[in-house]
Amino acid sequence: MRCFCVLGPAQAGKSTLINRLAALESAPERTEIGDGLALTRFSFFGEQWGAIDCPGAIESLHHAKRALLAADIAVICVKPDPESAVLAAPYLRAAEASGTPSLLFVNRMDETNARLRDIVAALQGYASHAIALRQVPIRTDGVITGAIDLISERAWKYREGQPSTLIEIPDSAAEREHEARDGLLEELSELDDWLLEELIEEREPAVGPLYEICTRALRDNIVTPAFLGSAGHNNGVMRLMKALRHETPPLSDLQNRLAVADDVAPEQLRAVGFYADHRKHLGKLMFLRSFDAELAPGAPLAGGALGGLVEHTGPITPGEIVAAAKSDHLKPGHAYSKTEALTPPSWLAPAPPMISRALAPMREADEAKLSMVLGKLAEDEPGLTISAEPGSGRPVVGAQGPGHLRALCVKLQEIFSVEVETRPLRDSYRETLTRPVDAHYRHRKQSGGSGQFADVKLTVGPLSRGEGFQFDEVVKGGAVPRNYIPAVESGARDAMEHGPLGFPVVDVHVTLTDGQHHAVDSSDLAFRIAGRMGVGKALADATPVLLRPIHRITFHAPSDYSGALSPMVSSLRGQVLGFERDPAANGWDAFHALLPESALEEVGPALRSATQGVGWFDHRFDHYEEFYGKEADKIVSHRKDEKAAASG
Numbered sequence: 001m002r003c004f005c006v007l008g009p010a011q012a013g014k015s016t017l018i019n020r021l022a023a024l025e026s027a028p029e030r031t032e033i034g035d036g037l038a039l040t041r042f043s044f045f046g047e048q049w050g051a052i053d054c055p056g057a058i059e060s061l062h063h064a065k066r067a068l069l070a071a072d073i074a075v076i077c078v079k080p081d082p083e084s085a086v087l088a089a090p091y092l093r094a095a096e097a098s099g100t101p102s103l104l105f106v107n108r109m110d111e112t113n114a115r116l117r118d119i120v121a122a123l124q125g126y127a128s129h130a131i132a133l134r135q136v137p138i139r140t141d142g143v144i145t146g147a148i149d150l151i152s153e154r155a156w157k158y159r160e161g162q163p164s165t166l167i168e169i170p171d172s173a174a175e176r177e178h179e180a181r182d183g184l185l186e187e188l189s190e191l192d193d194w195l196l197e198e199l200i201e202e203r204e205p206a207v208g209p210l211y212e213i214c215t216r217a218l219r220d221n222i223v224t225p226a227f228l229g230s231a232g233h234n235n236g237v238m239r240l241m242k243a244l245r246h247e248t249p250p251l252s253d254l255q256n257r258l259a260v261a262d263d264v265a266p267e268q269l270r271a272v273g274f275y276a277d278h279r280k281h282l283g284k285l286m287f288l289r290s291f292d293a294e295l296a297p298g299a300p301l302a303g304g305a306l307g308g309l310v311e312h313t314g315p316i317t318p319g320e321i322v323a324a325a326k327s328d329h330l331k332p333g334h335a336y337s338k339t340e341a342l343t344p345p346s347w348l349a350p351a352p353p354m355i356s357r358a359l360a361p362m363r364e365a366d367e368a369k370l371s372m373v374l375g376k377l378a379e380d381e382p383g384l385t386i387s388a389e390p391g392s393g394r395p396v397v398g399a400q401g402p403g404h405l406r407a408l409c410v411k412l413q414e415i416f417s418v419e420v421e422t423r424p425l426r427d428s429y430r431e432t433l434t435r436p437v438d439a440h441y442r443h444r445k446q447s448g449g450s451g452q453f454a455d456v457k458l459t460v461g462p463l464s465r466g467e468g469f470q471f472d473e474v475v476k477g478g479a480v481p482r483n484y485i486p487a488v489e490s491g492a493r494d495a496m497e498h499g500p501l502g503f504p505v506v507d508v509h510v511t512l513t514d515g516q517h518h519a520v521d522s523s524d525l526a527f528r529i530a531g532r533m534g535v536g537k538a539l540a541d542a543t544p545v546l547l548r549p550i551h552r553i554t555f556h557a558p559s560d561y562s563g564a565l566s567p568m569v570s571s572l573r574g575q576v577l578g579f580e581r582d583p584a585a586n587g588w589d590a591f592h593a594l595l596p597e598s599a600l601e602e603v604g605p606a607l608r609s610a611t612q613g614v615g616w617f618d619h620r621f622d623h624y625e626e627f628y629g630k631e632a633d634k635i636v637s638h639r640k641d642e643k644a645a646a647s648g
């Protein structure tokens, strides 16, 4: 089976296009894979084809990318106006990063007056391969009525609901056709000496060799050819399918791409696992594309045996896509030899989570099950991250966006019968002190026979931001015996856990200067308590101040939006650091800023609206910053109320 995937933004007409391509010759057969991926099988000119439909929401980009693991070629289906080109940018970027040859289909041409060359020029801004028109439209009174193939120079007139008919190139289109053809041939002549000579000698190059050069240019990822049409009206669909038939590279090219990062020979790859779906009664289903005629249920794969196939009988031919049950040792994202699973390619890595939520099961009894299920799901879906919330220990889920998070909750309920509620994470405020103070604390307790006694004198002062905690002692003459000093330090550390404002305390220097002990009643415990109480008292006296966490954030977005990011950062109370061209992709910038952690919740939606949903970001904690004013006071009093509620 030969296989292509259709990538592109929502509403570009991807699903419509697949239905039309598949229905050219036979009745198509569509199978849902999961998370917006679906496989349509069909035959064309005696060959078996598989088309993978991909979701168009940017939160599902990590799912769409999986299709590139299994496809010989990508069709990038776009909307027909220059302003929408940016919506295709993430897909152009993903296809290029994966090394998958791609062709463009400019769809919905029936709805636009925009010039194709402007659309392609706008797309070129986000592509590093040259995009070359392979067709130009024929327009009558502004409406598209057909297209001219720039290689064969044949013109086709569209007919509603019927195959197009061959016509003479209309006079009105002739000049444009020549201009576009010259452009295409010039592009191709850079790749082929024969063609260059033909052009220099002003000979008319033969069509057969021209198609061959096109095929080579596509296969080598030098040129991305652009076709046009209207899937909704079945126009340009046959032309596209014929191009796919002639120009889709062989299966071995995919094996080569997948093997490139590892030192396994491409021929040793038996299959690639691109998706795992967890189903209610079937358990985990692994979707694989096979490379090997000997792959069969029970055959060795990645150090285990391939399980039974769902809805598939007979041998698995190379290129076939199958779903295997009972293959839990297989993880998606890897190509497999008999004995090994290769490292997933780096281009497959999802964007960092855009939204994080703590999860709690509605039924307490589901707690262990929830952790187990989340662990299983995250193993098969790197776009989902799982961690534990400091303090509560609750599982924290990082998702690609609110829709992705909702989809997870639905999966948890419908497939695993665990109903959950979600809540935002707490900001990790800290506090510190602003001046050094001395403290004296005596712990004395008489209970029955034995008593407790410890006396400490301490100096407690601030350290520079980020230095954490330091403990020293300058005790003279054994006033506090050596063996009790570690207990004083432990007590001081205990005091750091909850400061006078209710938050963990950082950047503090404690010096034990003096003290007293009792030969019978002193103990580690007594000195620990004295240390804790003494430091606690000092912290309260030393004018504590709230610290808020500041993150360093990098926005990844098409360069067009960098201008809009500065005001966005300001409105989120952040500070712009600057931006540069993203070396990894044409037409993208990496934009850096500092933002308070409390603003991270708003970053996702703000970035979405500033970049038409195309941008993403990563961030990491950078430093703590002293935080004063009304907002800080509110946080402190809220914390007090919380503590009161918890203890009362």
Ligand SMILES: Nc1nc2c(ncn2[C@@H]2O[C@H](COP(=O)(O)OP(=O)(O)O)[C@@H](O)[C@H]2O)c(=O)[nH]1
Pocket: 008, 009, 010, 011, 012, 013, 014, 015, 016, 017, 056, 107, 108, 109, 110, 111, 229, 230, 231, 232, 233
């Ligand atoms: N006018 C017009 N509408 C189209 C065309 N292709 C698809 N559509 C419509 O566009 C909408 C989105 O199509 P769909 O295939 O679901 O897009 P997807 O989100 O990319 O899969 C549907 O209402 C289609 O009927 C086209 O070529 N012309």
Ligand SMILES: [Mg+2]
Pocket: 014, 015, 016, 053, 054
């Ligand atoms: Mg669709």
